[in-house]
Amino acid sequence: MMDPPKSNRPNALWLMSRFAPHLALFGVLIIIWELLVRTGVITTIMIPKPSSIGASIIDLYFVSGTIWPHFFITLTEAVLGFCIGAAIAIALAVGSSLSDPFRRYVMPYAIVMNVTPGIALTPVIIAWFGFGMGSKIALAAVISFFPIFVNTLTGLMQVDNEREELFTSLGANRFQIFTRLRVPAALPLLFAGLKIGLTTALIGAVVAEFAQATAGVGVLMNRFSFQLNMGASLATLLSMTLIGLILFYSMEFLDDRLVFWRREERREAVSRKRARAWKRRAETSGRTR
Amino acid sequence: MADTVAQSTMNQRAGMSLRTRRILTHAGIFALLLLAWEIGSRTGLLDPLFYPRPTDILASFWRVYVTQGNIWFHLYASLGLVLAGFVAGSIMGIGLGALVGFNPLVRRFIKPYVIVLEATPRIAVAPLLIAALGFGAQSKIAIIMLVCFFAPFINTLSGVVNVNEEKLELFKSLGASKMQTLRKLVLPEAVPVIMAGERLALTAALSGVLVAEFIQRDQGIGSLILTYTRNLNMASAFACIFTLTIIGFLIFRFMEWLDHRIAFWNHEDGLNRNAQKRQARWSKKLATA
Amino acid sequence: MEQQAIIEANDPGTAVVAGSNVGKTFANGTVVALDNAEFTIPKGKFVSLVGPSGCGKSTLLRLIAGLIAPTSGHLHVHGTQVAGPRQDVAMMFQRATLLEWRTAIENVLLPTEIAGNVEDADRERAMELLHLVGLGDFAFSFPAQLSGGMQQRVALARLLQTGADVILLDEPFGALDEFTRERLNVELLRIVAEVGATTVFVTHNIAEAIFLADEVYVMTPRPGRIAKVIDVPLERPRELAIQTSPEFNHLVDEARDVLGAH
Numbered sequence A: 001m002m003d004p005p006k007s008n009r010p011n012a013l014w015l016m017s018r019f020a021p022h023l024a025l026f027g028v029l030i031i032i033w034e035l036l037v038r039t040g041v042i043t044t045i046m047i048p049k050p051s052s053i054g055a056s057i058i059d060l061y062f063v064s065g066t067i068w069p070h071f072f073i074t075l076t077e078a079v080l081g082f083c084i085g086a087a088i089a090i091a092l093a094v095g096s097s098l099s100d101p102f103r104r105y106v107m108p109y110a111i112v113m114n115v116t117p118g119i120a121l122t123p124v125i126i127a128w129f130g131f132g133m134g135s136k137i138a139l140a141a142v143i144s145f146f147p148i149f150v151n152t153l154t155g156l157m158q159v160d161n162e163r164e165e166l167f168t169s170l171g172a173n174r175f176q177i178f179t180r181l182r183v184p185a186a187l188p189l190l191f192a193g194l195k196i197g198l199t200t201a202l203i204g205a206v207v208a209e210f211a212q213a214t215a216g217v218g219v220l221m222n223r224f225s226f227q228l229n230m231g232a233s234l235a236t237l238l239s240m241t242l243i244g245l246i247l248f249y250s251m252e253f254l255d256d257r258l259v260f261w262r263r264e265e266r267r268e269a270v271s272r273k274r275a276r277a278w279k280r281r282a283e284t285s286g287r288t289r
Numbered sequence B: 001m002a003d004t005v006a007q008s009t010m011n012q013r014a015g016m017s018l019r020t021r022r023i024l025t026h027a028g029i030f031a032l033l034l035l036a037w038e039i040g041s042r043t044g045l046l047d048p049l050f051y052p053r054p055t056d057i058l059a060s061f062w063r064v065y066v067t068q069g070n071i072w073f074h075l076y077a078s079l080g081l082v083l084a085g086f087v088a089g090s091i092m093g094i095g096l097g098a099l100v101g102f103n104p105l106v107r108r109f110i111k112p113y114v115i116v117l118e119a120t121p122r123i124a125v126a127p128l129l130i131a132a133l134g135f136g137a138q139s140k141i142a143i144i145m146l147v148c149f150f151a152p153f154i155n156t157l158s159g160v161v162n163v164n165e166e167k168l169e170l171f172k173s174l175g176a177s178k179m180q181t182l183r184k185l186v187l188p189e190a191v192p193v194i195m196a197g198e199r200l201a202l203t204a205a206l207s208g209v210l211v212a213e214f215i216q217r218d219q220g221i222g223s224l225i226l227t228y229t230r231n232l233n234m235a236s237a238f239a240c241i242f243t244l245t246i247i248g249f250l251i252f253r254f255m256e257w258l259d260h261r262i263a264f265w266n267h268e269d270g271l272n273r274n275a276q277k278r279q280a281r282w283s284k285k286l287a288t289a
Numbered sequence C: 001m002e003q004q005a006i007i008e009a010n011d012p013g014t015a016v017v018a019g020s021n022v023g024k025t026f027a028n029g030t031v032v033a034l035d036n037a038e039f040t041i042p043k044g045k046f047v048s049l050v051g052p053s054g055c056g057k058s059t060l061l062r063l064i065a066g067l068i069a070p071t072s073g074h075l076h077v078h079g080t081q082v083a084g085p086r087q088d089v090a091m092m093f094q095r096a097t098l099l100e101w102r103t104a105i106e107n108v109l110l111p112t113e114i115a116g117n118v119e120d121a122d123r124e125r126a127m128e129l130l131h132l133v134g135l136g137d138f139a140f141s142f143p144a145q146l147s148g149g150m151q152q153r154v155a156l157a158r159l160l161q162t163g164a165d166v167i168l169l170d171e172p173f174g175a176l177d178e179f180t181r182e183r184l185n186v187e188l189l190r191i192v193a194e195v196g197a198t199t200v201f202v203t204h205n206i207a208e209a210i211f212l213a214d215e216v217y218v219m220t221p222r223p224g225r226i227a228k229v230i231d232v233p234l235e236r237p238r239e240l241a242i243q244t245s246p247e248f249n250h251l252v253d254e255a256r257d258v259l260g261a262h
Helices: A012-038 A050-063 A067-098 A100-115 A118-129 A133-157 A161-169 A174-211 A217-226 A230-258 A264-288 B002-042 B054-067 B071-102 B104-119 B122-133 B137-161 B165-173 B178-215 B221-230 B234-262 B268-288 C002-010 C057-065 C104-115 C120-132 C148-161 C178-195 C206-212 C240-244 C246-261
Strands: C015-026 C031-042 C046-050 C072-077 C089-092 C166-170 C198-203 C215-220 C225-231
Touching (some): A050 A067, A067 A100, A067 A217, A118 B178, A118 B221, A133 A174, A161 C057, A174 A217, A174 A230, A174 B178, A264 C120, B071 B137, B071 B221, B104 B137, B122 B137, B165 B178, C031 C072, C031 C198, C046 C057, C057 C198, C089 C148, C120 C148, C148 C178, C240 C246
Parallel strands (some): C046 C198, C046 C215, C166 C198
Antiparallel strands (some): C015 C031, C215 C225
């Protein structure tokens, strides 16, 4: 692995040298694939020519733009489902970490939810919430719940004895220990849970669309597949990858902002910012005095 | 000494009664919830057509397992596929993971593809595989293999890559061959991580078979749930779903047991058991010699 | 200030920490962590507790801190019975126990924040304390940007920020390398003398215990008890070189005899 140059912005040359081999390999693979199909070595309908996938991508994304309404519907379903699942999961995890009896009452049901494949509820949830977006959001919420719950709870239950003793010796109350010690210490695990939850929420939305829906990339995927239009199906699959990447990296960004103390550059940036804020306050308070 | 023994048995008895009391409270709350549900349904607060009564679900259990006995056929169909797909998919995952892990060049070039694959909901390929491979067992097994492949692959890869540097140096200083290092250090170190991947894979396999059966509704527990729901026989659908809960629980316990057997050094009970066994073996060898 | 008045009225010997018949058992009385401890620590004195693991030195420290309650006997600080964590007693641990999401200065301000609002005067004091421990230039660094020794200095500044005049140190430099530890010990003596605190220092290193202390409590396990109190008449300020003097070695032998005989 090559290290980035010392300047903050990686320059074009470094980027080229970094990505060129990958791009070259990718290009070669695509050409070999294309040739194999064209020369008739690969004949199954399952594997289309890269050029026909490319043509489908251009058509679906840029010419007709068919994919976009479906894209945003699935994205919305996954995000809303995730938000609902995460809100319930975090609330229950906070309650469970604060009260032992509450945790004992919640845990058995959470475990039952965990060992049941959430996907199995798909038909029932569609019967309950209808064919529209509601059922997709509900399934996304149901299956994203557990990973977020269990990660948040584990994070909040981590006890560092010496730090707790420090807080106790300073006369801190339970609320102070919770907000100033337990919550920040739990954030890294919470975000790990949220990232898993986002991925599962997307799975939930897509599977519910497979089962019964009128719109969404899952519907499109089903339609193209059964038309045996493999180029278009793979182009649609790409849109799911895109949604997955968007969701994952936005959470990664939030993680990096909020849990800033794990990465060298972020630490230094925040450190500089706080030094400036301190100086500013000292100046203003000096003026008022 | 006698005093303390008496005290500890007393504590034990007090603990047991506390435990029994807790179990009873939980059972009581659960029973109350069920009762509220039953009453709500009977008084018309909950539409029994959509929200089946607990007694109806119980009756359905009896029907699908005993009087009609139709669930057996579907369970057998689904679980056979799960087993086949899981074994094939995870063996492929472990094998490829190890292969990639040992080869730094391949590792470097495969990384972008892994990131893209990780963001894609793998289960979304289901319609495509069914369309390409046709209806029947082979497309279902292919789907299960696909969803089972990734977790063991990633975990094996990271397990093999993240071997303790100092231990590697130790092996080097002892003049161990590549094969010796692999067999005596790398694999045992990676086993707990690989097992964690297998756990995820088996859970994914269960979800995979359900999605496959939702799309091609010929046989299996997934299509049974779908059919019951379509016929608004929700009680029977729930009997199937709770069956999956039980299967999920059994899978969870089985994987836990397997983990204690294979990666015994991470668990207290495994350490004791193996220490005794090995001591017995040692003394037997001495005796024969 | 009020508490000061109480001890002066109650105890003419100006004992800041006093224990009579202090005992602590765990696991329903089956483990005696500390048995019948009798001691008085005068104002401004430095006491080291030394002994092998299980001798009750950490237990005694936590009893004084009010983190655990004694099962028998009485424990007084500044003439009032210890009934829980208190403002005039502060503690430092083997690990720096800094919060990694706070800068050095924010870590130092934690005690003030927990006690109430942070005023400008508190901020100024925190900055002064960081200068006192030699970290004036690192006020806005995060713990992960500091070395182990520097992290312990921040923890020391945080301890002083509480304003407590009884400070309890539980092997504070035990996880650091020998050179850093010796340097920090010398600095600790300087700082403690400067703020005039009464100090209890736990260690399992005999030489370190003697080098720092006015009095060394040699403790032995099963049951944990104070086996001997050794007076250290070495002059202050002390330099590392006194560790080679015959008097120093004589004191080391004296402590070793107690621990060896046990």
